[in-house]
Amino acid sequence: MRIAVTLLALVVVIAILAPHLGTSDPTLLDPGARLKSPSAEHPMGTDALGRDVYSRVMYGARVSLAIGLGVALASVALGLAIGIVAGYFRTVDAIVMRIMDGLMAIPGILLAIALVALWGGGITTVVVAITIPETPRVVRLVRSVIISVRGEPYVEAAIALGTPIPTLLIRHMVPSTIAPLIVQGTFILASAMLTEAAMSFLGVGLPPEIPSWGNIMAEGRTYFQLKPGLIFFAGAFLAATVLAVNIVGDAVRDALDPRIAKRV
DSSP: OHHHHHHHHHHHHHHHTHHHHOSSOTTOOOGGGTTOOOOSSSTTOBOTTSOBHHHHHHHHHHHHHHHHHHHHHHHHHHHHHHHHHHHHOHHHHHHHHHHHHHHHTSOHHHHHHHHHHHHOOSHHHHHHHHHHHHHHHHHHHHHHHHHHHHTSHHHHHHHHTTOOHHHIIIIIITHHHHHHHHHHHHHHHHHHHHHHHHHHHTTSSSOTTSOOHHHHHHHHGGGTTTOTHHHHHHHHHHHHHHHHHHHHHHHHHHHHOHHHHHHO
């Protein structure tokens, strides 16, 4: 757990300080320095266009984390709003949940690829495209919590006292969703980073000029046998970050789940 937190904190620091940690502009082309081996000037070598791989990997941390956080926050906020409506208002529950089931029936990455192909590339488009297939899982989670909390005595007492619905939902029911949403948000963050990397690797994610880990690996696959470092460094950072986020998410779940805490 401590190692995962330390590793995740290190990646966040790298993302924040990327402009100061890089040795050069990650988009600077230098055809005369293409496919150079690691050296003091280029710690991770250069790619087929002469760009410094080290600088691109540092900036890639910023792009990948930004997309992961953006998708996590957007899907949690949207899923919370829809889940509350579906869980409390029984008249719209069936309609909303059938829509969510329909979205969940489509593989998330295929839906995201289709949306990006329809709307065009860009960070905002990729965030929205990944958020849409992630949201139904949050909706189902929030809906189940709201339905279970609605039968609690303190909620029934608040209803009997004539508490306005907005106050009832925000003050008495939403707090019960915070713990599971925090845990779900960490897993969505990791999943979004992997999805973005997969989309960029397939050429349907971010534009090639944006230095994300997925783009770095996509551009290096042609020269993998000659220069495996073009894929290895970005892939290692992505794998380590996703693993750290998942470990932290498991630890948060264990800490926030009373049943697990009692067994421990």
